[in-house]
Amino acid sequence: MNKDNPRHEVFGAMQSFGVNSVMFRNAIGKKLGLNITDIGCLNYMLIKTKSTPGELSRYTGLTSGATTSMLDRLEKLKFIRRLPNLKDRRGTMIELLPEARSMILPFLAGAQAAQQELLKEFSDDDLEIVTRFVNGFSKSIQDQADQIDL
Amino acid sequence: MNKDNPRHEVFGAMQSFGVNSVMFRNAIGKKLGLNITDIGCLNYMLIKTKSTPGELSRYTGLTSGATTSMLDRLEKLKFIRRLPNLKDRRGTMIELLPEARSMILPFLAGAQAAQQELLKEFSDDDLEIVTRFVNGFSKSIQDQADQIDL
DNA sequence: CTGTATTATCAAGATACTTGATATTCAAGA
DNA sequence: TCTTGAATATCAAGTATCTTGATAATACAG
Known part of the structure; x- marks a missing residue:
């Protein structure tokens, strides 16, 4: 394992990104007065828009009981709402409310602008390579996570 | 904003990676019988090897009091140890114990093997592009996080 | 249909977190 | 040097969150 080999720097970059992502969402959570669990859930909802308690439970690593009370908190705060799950009458669909989205987006604006600038430094071919690698x-890691869960 | 534009797929890829990273470390934490906070800390320590309570407090988003008790738990479980901080006698250095590392690494092996295979599909030039983008x-997002914290 | 699994919820008890106070040390300035 | 204000980590008390185990409703397989 030669650490001077540029072929290994890319792993470090991915790790740093993971660390920075976590610190980023924690910073936003603190501003919104949310605990770490709740902002983690909202971060996920921001990507997926719709989800279910079961899926959120798997993402957050919480038990189903804790997931219920997390959703109770977020519902009371008007960040999400519960809807009937038409595909499974036992279940519930969780939806991110538009007001919640507009509450969070301003915190992302600066980063998004910087990302648009970054994009200009890469060709379409470059970006295809990056996408394929990422x-x-x-x-x-998803396969490995599935393996561990089995 | 044209969603069919491949220039936007790369953002989706980064988001998915962030999500998968979280689920990955949660899966490992569950196997080790650790709570979400503690496995998050260990994940960070696995990258940094050495840190301080203050730095870990910023990463986890915990108050200093909660950080102290998190470190108490991890120290009792022999995952980390506290050492005097030679550069600041108020402080403490946190060190990941080698035994802890060898306890976690087996869970990463499968993913690391897959990553070595992935590497073969890219040239040095390709990887330089990926690293630069990531x-x-x-x-x-780091800049934005700093901005929010200020 | 019948039995088993899955989904989400709830209540009680266990765990982890926040707050505010404290002691120590640092860093800057008089 | 000596003083002052800030930063480090810890602790104890109170609060918030999480886990566990039980429950009801529905899905799904035989």
């Missing part, structure tokens, strides 16, 4: 890397 | 993206 998706591959992402899959490697 | 670092730039990482910086965009």
Whole structure:
């Protein structure tokens, strides 16, 4: 394992990104007066828009009981709402409310602007390479997570 | 904002990676019988090897009091140890114990193997592009996090 | 249909977190 | 040097959150 080999720097970059992502959402959570669990859930909802308690339970690592009370908090705060799940009458659909989205987006604006600038430094071919790598890397840890859960 | 534009797929890939990272470390934490906070801390320590309570407090989003008791737990479980901070006698250095590392690494092995395979599909030039993009993206959210904290 | 699994919720008890106070040390300036 | 204000980590008390185990409703497989 040669650490001077540029082929290994990319792993470090991915790790740093993971760390910075966490610190980023924690910073937003603190501003909104939310605990770490709740802002983690909202971060996920911001990406997925719709989800279910079961899925959120798997993402957050919480038990189903804790997930219920997390959703109770977020519902009371008008960040999400529960809807009937038409595909499974036992279940519930969780929806991020538009007002919640507009409450969070301002915190992302600066980063998004910087990301648009970053994009200009790369060709379409470049970005195809990046996407392919990141998706591959992402899959490697997703497969491993599934393996561990089995 | 054209969603069919491949220039936007790369953002989705980064988001998915962030989500998968969280689920990955939660899966490992569950196997080790650790709570979400503690596995988050260990994940960070696995990257940094050495840290301080203050730094871990900023990463986890915990207050200093909660950080102290988190470190008490991890110290009792022999995952970390506290050492005197030679550069600041108020402070403490936190060190990941080698035994802890060897306890966690087996869970990463499968993913690391897949990542080595992935690496083969990319040239050095490709990887330089990926690294540059990921670092730039990482910086965009780090800067924004700093901005929010101020 | 019948039995088993899955989904989400609830209540009680266990765990972890926040707040505010404290002691120590640092860093800057008189 | 000596003083002052800030930063480090810890602790104890009170609060918030989480886990566990039980429950009801529905899905799904045989």
